Amino acid sequence: MHIVNTVFDLREAIKIWRSSGESVAFVPTMGNLHAGHLHLVNRAKKSADRVVVSIFVNPTQFGVGEDFETYPRTERDDQEKLEVEGADLLFLPAVADIYSPDAKTTVTVTGLSERYCGASRPGHFSGVATVVCKLFNIVQPDVALFGLKDFQQWTIIKTMVRDLNIPVEILGIDTVRESDGLALSSRNNYLTVTEKKVAPKLYQALGIARDAVLTGNQSYADIEQQAHRFLQQAGFQTDYFSVCRSHDLEKAGLDDVDLVLLAAAKLGKTRLIDNIYFSR
Numbered sequence: 001m002h003i004v005n006t007v008f009d010l011r012e013a014i015k016i017w018r019s020s021g022e023s024v025a026f027v028p029t030m031g032n033l034h035a036g037h038l039h040l041v042n043r044a045k046k047s048a049d050r051v052v053v054s055i056f057v058n059p060t061q062f063g064v065g066e067d068f069e070t071y072p073r074t075e076r077d078d079q080e081k082l083e084v085e086g087a088d089l090l091f092l093p094a095v096a097d098i099y100s101p102d103a104k105t106t107v108t109v110t111g112l113s114e115r116y117c118g119a120s121r122p123g124h125f126s127g128v129a130t131v132v133c134k135l136f137n138i139v140q141p142d143v144a145l146f147g148l149k150d151f152q153q154w155t156i157i158k159t160m161v162r163d164l165n166i167p168v169e170i171l172g173i174d175t176v177r178e179s180d181g182l183a184l185s186s187r188n189n190y191l192t193v194t195e196k197k198v199a200p201k202l203y204q205a206l207g208i209a210r211d212a213v214l215t216g217n218q219s220y221a222d223i224e225q226q227a228h229r230f231l232q233q234a235g236f237q238t239d240y241f242s243v244c245r246s247h248d249l250e251k252a253g254l255d256d257v258d259l260v261l262l263a264a265a266k267l268g269k270t271r272l273i274d275n276i277y278f279s280r
Helices: 007-019 035-045 075-085 124-139 151-163 186-190 193-198 201-215 220-234
Strands: 002-004 024-029 050-055 089-091 143-147 169-173 237-245 258-267 270-279
Touching (some): 002 007, 007 024, 007 089, 007 124, 024 035, 024 124, 035 050, 035 075, 050 075, 124 151, 143 151, 151 169, 151 258, 186 270, 201 220, 201 237, 201 258, 220 237
Parallel strands (some): 024 143, 143 169
Antiparallel strands (some): 237 258
16 A cells, blocks of 8 residues: 655556556545444445545544544554555645645535534534545545445535536445444544443434334424433433435425434533434
Protein backbone atom coordinates (compact mmCIF):
# COMPACT_ATOMS: atom_id res chain seq x y z
CA MET A 1 0.00 0.00 0.00
CA HIS A 2 1.28 3.43 -1.01
CA ILE A 3 1.07 6.18 1.66
CA VAL A 4 1.05 9.85 0.64
CA ASN A 5 0.66 13.06 2.62
CA THR A 6 0.29 15.74 -0.05
CA VAL A 7 -2.27 16.52 -2.71
CA PHE A 8 0.46 16.57 -5.36
CA ASP A 9 1.71 13.07 -4.52
CA LEU A 10 -1.84 11.72 -4.42
CA ARG A 11 -2.66 13.12 -7.83
CA GLU A 12 0.58 11.79 -9.32
CA ALA A 13 -0.27 8.28 -8.13
CA ILE A 14 -3.81 8.46 -9.46
CA LYS A 15 -2.58 9.90 -12.77
CA ILE A 16 -0.59 6.70 -13.35
CA TRP A 17 -3.67 4.54 -12.68
CA ARG A 18 -5.82 6.67 -14.96
CA SER A 19 -3.26 6.42 -17.76
CA SER A 20 -3.72 2.64 -17.59
CA GLY A 21 -7.51 2.98 -17.75
CA GLU A 22 -8.07 1.95 -14.14
CA SER A 23 -11.09 3.11 -12.12
CA VAL A 24 -10.84 4.51 -8.59
CA ALA A 25 -12.98 3.95 -5.50
CA PHE A 26 -12.67 6.22 -2.49
CA VAL A 27 -13.37 5.65 1.21
CA PRO A 28 -13.04 8.85 3.30
CA THR A 29 -12.53 8.25 7.04
CA MET A 30 -11.38 9.99 10.19
CA GLY A 31 -9.28 6.99 11.21
CA ASN A 32 -9.52 4.81 14.32
CA LEU A 33 -10.66 2.16 11.90
CA HIS A 34 -12.97 -0.66 12.92
CA ALA A 35 -14.64 -3.55 11.09
CA GLY A 36 -17.24 -1.20 9.60
CA HIS A 37 -14.56 0.86 7.86
CA LEU A 38 -12.81 -2.26 6.62
CA HIS A 39 -16.09 -3.54 5.23
CA LEU A 40 -16.29 -0.34 3.17
CA VAL A 41 -12.77 -0.97 1.86
CA ASN A 42 -13.69 -4.54 0.95
CA ARG A 43 -16.77 -3.34 -0.92
CA ALA A 44 -14.68 -0.64 -2.61
CA LYS A 45 -12.34 -3.30 -3.99
CA LYS A 46 -15.35 -4.85 -5.72
CA SER A 47 -16.43 -1.49 -7.14
CA ALA A 48 -13.24 -0.30 -8.86
CA ASP A 49 -9.73 -1.31 -9.91
CA ARG A 50 -8.01 0.82 -7.25
CA VAL A 51 -9.00 1.85 -3.73
CA VAL A 52 -7.98 5.11 -2.04
CA VAL A 53 -8.63 5.58 1.69
CA SER A 54 -8.19 8.92 3.42
CA ILE A 55 -7.63 9.46 7.13
CA PHE A 56 -8.28 13.04 8.13
CA VAL A 57 -9.74 14.22 11.42
CA ASN A 58 -11.61 17.20 10.03
CA PRO A 59 -11.60 20.15 12.45
CA THR A 60 -14.45 22.02 10.76
CA GLN A 61 -17.07 19.41 11.62
CA PHE A 62 -16.40 19.60 15.37
CA GLY A 63 -18.28 22.19 17.39
CA VAL A 64 -17.27 24.06 20.53
CA GLY A 65 -16.79 21.59 23.37
CA GLU A 66 -16.78 18.54 21.09
CA ASP A 67 -14.01 15.96 21.02
CA PHE A 68 -11.67 17.13 18.24
CA GLU A 69 -8.58 17.19 20.47
CA THR A 70 -9.38 13.85 22.12
CA TYR A 71 -10.75 12.08 19.04
CA PRO A 72 -8.81 8.78 18.89
CA ARG A 73 -5.91 8.86 16.44
CA THR A 74 -4.48 5.41 15.69
CA GLU A 75 -2.62 5.88 12.42
CA ARG A 76 -0.09 3.07 12.82
CA ASP A 77 -2.78 0.51 13.66
CA ASP A 78 -5.00 1.89 10.88
CA GLN A 79 -2.21 1.51 8.33
CA GLU A 80 -1.70 -2.12 9.30
CA LYS A 81 -5.42 -2.86 8.95
CA LEU A 82 -5.57 -1.24 5.52
CA GLU A 83 -2.52 -3.18 4.36
CA VAL A 84 -4.23 -6.44 5.33
CA GLU A 85 -7.51 -5.38 3.71
CA GLY A 86 -5.73 -4.58 0.43
CA ALA A 87 -6.19 -0.83 0.00
CA ASP A 88 -3.98 0.59 -2.76
CA LEU A 89 -3.30 4.05 -1.35
CA LEU A 90 -3.67 5.81 1.98
CA PHE A 91 -3.98 9.61 1.93
CA LEU A 92 -2.81 11.12 5.24
CA PRO A 93 -2.95 14.91 4.82
CA ALA A 94 -2.28 17.54 7.44
CA VAL A 95 -4.86 20.23 8.13
CA ALA A 96 -2.74 22.73 6.18
CA ASP A 97 -2.91 20.47 3.11
CA ILE A 98 -6.71 20.58 3.13
CA TYR A 99 -7.48 24.11 4.37
CA SER A 100 -5.55 27.23 3.45
CA PRO A 101 -5.18 29.69 6.36
CA ASP A 102 -7.45 32.26 4.69
CA ALA A 103 -10.03 29.82 3.28
CA LYS A 104 -13.35 31.58 2.66
CA THR A 105 -15.44 28.93 0.89
CA THR A 106 -17.77 26.45 2.55
CA VAL A 107 -20.43 24.07 1.25
CA THR A 108 -23.83 23.83 2.93
CA VAL A 109 -26.75 21.66 1.86
CA THR A 110 -29.59 23.79 3.15
CA GLY A 111 -32.74 22.16 4.45
CA LEU A 112 -31.07 18.85 5.23
CA SER A 113 -28.18 20.15 7.32
CA GLU A 114 -30.10 22.08 9.98
CA ARG A 115 -32.30 19.30 11.38
CA TYR A 116 -31.69 16.20 13.51
CA CYS A 117 -27.94 16.03 14.18
CA GLY A 118 -27.54 19.43 12.53
CA ALA A 119 -29.84 21.04 15.11
CA SER A 120 -27.74 19.66 17.98
CA ARG A 121 -24.41 20.28 16.25
CA PRO A 122 -24.65 23.64 14.41
CA GLY A 123 -22.23 23.84 11.51
CA HIS A 124 -21.35 20.14 11.68
CA PHE A 125 -22.75 19.17 8.29
CA SER A 126 -21.30 22.24 6.60
CA GLY A 127 -17.91 21.01 7.82
CA VAL A 128 -18.68 17.53 6.51
CA ALA A 129 -19.95 18.71 3.12
CA THR A 130 -17.02 21.08 2.66
CA VAL A 131 -14.32 18.53 3.42
CA VAL A 132 -15.99 15.79 1.36
CA CYS A 133 -16.36 18.17 -1.59
CA LYS A 134 -12.68 19.07 -1.28
CA LEU A 135 -11.65 15.41 -1.05
CA PHE A 136 -13.75 14.58 -4.11
CA ASN A 137 -11.99 17.38 -6.01
CA ILE A 138 -8.60 16.08 -4.86
CA VAL A 139 -9.13 12.35 -5.48
CA GLN A 140 -11.67 12.59 -8.34
CA PRO A 141 -12.93 9.04 -7.75
CA ASP A 142 -15.40 7.15 -9.88
CA VAL A 143 -17.23 5.90 -6.81
CA ALA A 144 -17.20 6.79 -3.10
CA LEU A 145 -18.50 4.61 -0.30
CA PHE A 146 -20.17 5.72 2.94
CA GLY A 147 -21.61 3.72 5.80
CA LEU A 148 -25.35 4.13 6.31
CA LYS A 149 -25.04 4.40 10.09
CA ASP A 150 -25.05 8.15 9.54
CA PHE A 151 -28.03 8.16 7.19
CA GLN A 152 -28.39 11.94 7.35
CA GLN A 153 -24.77 12.44 6.32
CA TRP A 154 -25.20 10.03 3.40
CA THR A 155 -28.31 11.90 2.26
CA ILE A 156 -26.50 15.23 2.47
CA ILE A 157 -23.52 13.94 0.46
CA LYS A 158 -25.80 12.48 -2.22
CA THR A 159 -27.67 15.77 -2.48
CA MET A 160 -24.45 17.79 -2.68
CA VAL A 161 -23.11 15.58 -5.47
CA ARG A 162 -26.37 15.91 -7.40
CA ASP A 163 -26.66 19.67 -6.95
CA LEU A 164 -23.02 20.43 -7.80
CA ASN A 165 -22.81 17.94 -10.69
CA ILE A 166 -19.85 16.15 -9.13
CA PRO A 167 -19.10 13.11 -11.33
CA VAL A 168 -18.92 10.46 -8.61
CA GLU A 169 -21.28 7.61 -7.78
CA ILE A 170 -22.21 7.53 -4.08
CA LEU A 171 -22.74 4.09 -2.56
CA GLY A 172 -24.35 3.63 0.85
CA ILE A 173 -23.24 0.46 2.64
CA ASP A 174 -25.30 -1.20 5.38
CA THR A 175 -24.26 -0.64 8.98
CA VAL A 176 -21.94 -3.23 10.52
CA ARG A 177 -23.07 -4.23 14.00
CA GLU A 178 -21.91 -6.11 17.05
CA SER A 179 -23.69 -9.39 17.77
CA ASP A 180 -25.94 -7.51 20.22
CA GLY A 181 -27.02 -5.02 17.54
CA LEU A 182 -24.85 -2.07 18.56
CA ALA A 183 -23.71 -0.17 15.46
CA LEU A 184 -19.92 -0.05 15.16
CA SER A 185 -18.54 3.43 15.82
CA SER A 186 -15.25 4.94 16.88
CA ARG A 187 -17.13 6.67 19.68
CA ASN A 188 -18.13 3.31 21.20
CA ASN A 189 -14.65 3.41 22.75
CA TYR A 190 -15.91 6.16 25.04
CA LEU A 191 -18.55 3.89 26.60
CA THR A 192 -17.92 2.35 30.02
CA VAL A 193 -18.30 -1.39 30.50
CA THR A 194 -21.75 -0.85 32.01
CA GLU A 195 -22.81 1.54 29.24
CA LYS A 196 -21.78 -0.94 26.55
CA LYS A 197 -24.36 -3.36 27.94
CA VAL A 198 -27.07 -0.69 27.71
CA ALA A 199 -26.07 0.82 24.34
CA PRO A 200 -27.72 -1.90 22.16
CA LYS A 201 -31.11 -0.73 23.45
CA LEU A 202 -30.90 2.14 20.95
CA TYR A 203 -31.11 -0.36 18.09
CA GLN A 204 -33.74 -2.31 20.04
CA ALA A 205 -35.87 0.85 20.26
CA LEU A 206 -35.58 1.30 16.49
CA GLY A 207 -36.67 -2.29 15.91
CA ILE A 208 -39.70 -1.90 18.18
CA ALA A 209 -40.67 1.32 16.40
CA ARG A 210 -40.27 -0.27 12.95
CA ASP A 211 -42.55 -3.13 13.97
CA ALA A 212 -45.10 -0.65 15.30
CA VAL A 213 -45.04 1.28 12.03
CA LEU A 214 -45.54 -1.91 10.04
CA THR A 215 -48.57 -2.95 12.11
CA GLY A 216 -50.18 0.40 11.32
CA ASN A 217 -52.11 0.57 14.60
CA GLN A 218 -50.51 3.74 16.01
CA SER A 219 -49.75 7.26 14.90
CA TYR A 220 -46.15 8.08 14.14
CA ALA A 221 -46.19 10.66 16.95
CA ASP A 222 -47.22 7.98 19.45
CA ILE A 223 -44.50 5.64 18.19
CA GLU A 224 -41.89 8.38 18.60
CA GLN A 225 -43.09 9.18 22.12
CA GLN A 226 -42.97 5.52 23.14
CA ALA A 227 -39.41 5.27 21.84
CA HIS A 228 -38.44 8.35 23.86
CA ARG A 229 -39.86 6.76 27.01
CA PHE A 230 -38.17 3.42 26.33
CA LEU A 231 -34.78 5.07 25.88
CA GLN A 232 -35.20 7.33 28.90
CA GLN A 233 -36.04 4.36 31.09
CA ALA A 234 -32.94 2.59 29.78
CA GLY A 235 -30.74 5.52 30.85
CA PHE A 236 -30.42 7.50 27.60
CA GLN A 237 -30.90 11.21 27.09
CA THR A 238 -32.74 11.26 23.76
CA ASP A 239 -31.84 13.96 21.28
CA TYR A 240 -34.36 12.90 18.63
CA PHE A 241 -36.29 9.87 17.46
CA SER A 242 -38.13 10.50 14.19
CA VAL A 243 -40.12 8.61 11.57
CA CYS A 244 -39.01 10.12 8.25
CA ARG A 245 -39.28 9.71 4.51
CA SER A 246 -36.06 8.07 3.43
CA HIS A 247 -35.45 10.17 0.29
CA ASP A 248 -35.52 13.65 1.86
CA LEU A 249 -35.75 13.07 5.65
CA GLU A 250 -38.99 15.03 5.97
CA LYS A 251 -41.47 13.82 8.57
CA ALA A 252 -43.26 10.78 7.18
CA GLY A 253 -46.96 10.77 6.40
CA LEU A 254 -49.27 7.79 6.29
CA ASP A 255 -49.04 7.68 2.48
CA ASP A 256 -45.24 7.42 2.44
CA VAL A 257 -43.83 3.99 1.65
CA ASP A 258 -40.05 4.24 1.95
CA LEU A 259 -39.16 5.21 5.51
CA VAL A 260 -36.19 5.67 7.79
CA LEU A 261 -36.24 5.86 11.58
CA LEU A 262 -33.54 8.26 12.76
CA ALA A 263 -32.32 8.31 16.36
CA ALA A 264 -29.65 10.04 18.41
CA ALA A 265 -29.19 9.79 22.17
CA LYS A 266 -26.52 10.30 24.79
CA LEU A 267 -25.52 7.49 27.10
CA GLY A 268 -23.37 8.96 29.81
CA LYS A 269 -21.00 11.30 27.95
CA THR A 270 -21.22 9.45 24.63
CA ARG A 271 -23.57 10.49 21.84
CA LEU A 272 -24.79 7.58 19.73
CA ILE A 273 -26.68 7.65 16.44
CA ASP A 274 -28.45 4.86 14.58
CA ASN A 275 -31.25 4.22 12.12
CA ILE A 276 -33.38 1.60 10.42
CA TYR A 277 -34.70 2.09 6.88
CA PHE A 278 -37.44 -0.03 5.35
CA SER A 279 -40.50 0.00 3.12
CA ARG A 280 -44.03 -0.61 4.32
